[in-house]
Amino acid sequence: MSLNQLIQKCKNHDTKAQSELYQLFSGKLFAICLKYSRNYAEAEDNLQDAFLTIFKKIETYKETGSFEGWLKRVTINTTLQRYRSDKGVLNLVNENIPEEEVYVEDDAVPLDYLLKIIQELPDRYRLVFNLYVLDGYSHQDIASLLDITVGTSKSNLSRAKLLLKEKIEDYKTRSQSQTL
Helix, strand or coil, X not given: CCHXXXXXXXXXXXXXXXXXXXXXXXHHHHHHHHHHCCCHHHHHHHHHHHHHHHHHHHHHCCCCCCHHHHHHHHHHHHHHHHHHHCCCCCCCCCCCCCCCCCCCCCCCCCHHHHHHHHHCCCHHHHHHHHHHHHCCCCHHXXXXXXXXXXXXXXXXXXXXXXXXXXXXXXXXXXXXXHHC
């Protein structure tokens, strides 16, 4: 069955087609949920919520542009909605931290450690970091998505980078001392 046929069947609420769509895209969408979630269990909840939203809103997909891109946007928006509804999480303050570029050597830290420290960032920093660095959103887009100012987006990105840089430097120092 082609993707277009699968989409049409999902629009007609065909549960077998919905299951097939889930099997086809759940891995990629779970990776997105994991980036924006505090932990694995929360990512599973966010994936479940995302698919409920996808099946509810699939009729709005107009078959213009990439279906996978549409799925990704719905997943990110659904995941961010959890944080928007928790006012304490996104109570962002513009800290006016100057933007600093942080460069990490390719072999400086293992990927699993890097993902772990990104997940450990405070929500406001993790969300902005992931949206900007990993998913390529502009600060203007992030400001709209999170209902914050562009300046707050920029300062939270800078703060996230500084925190990650500190953790990476600490990791490298510990690794070097263990090899001596």
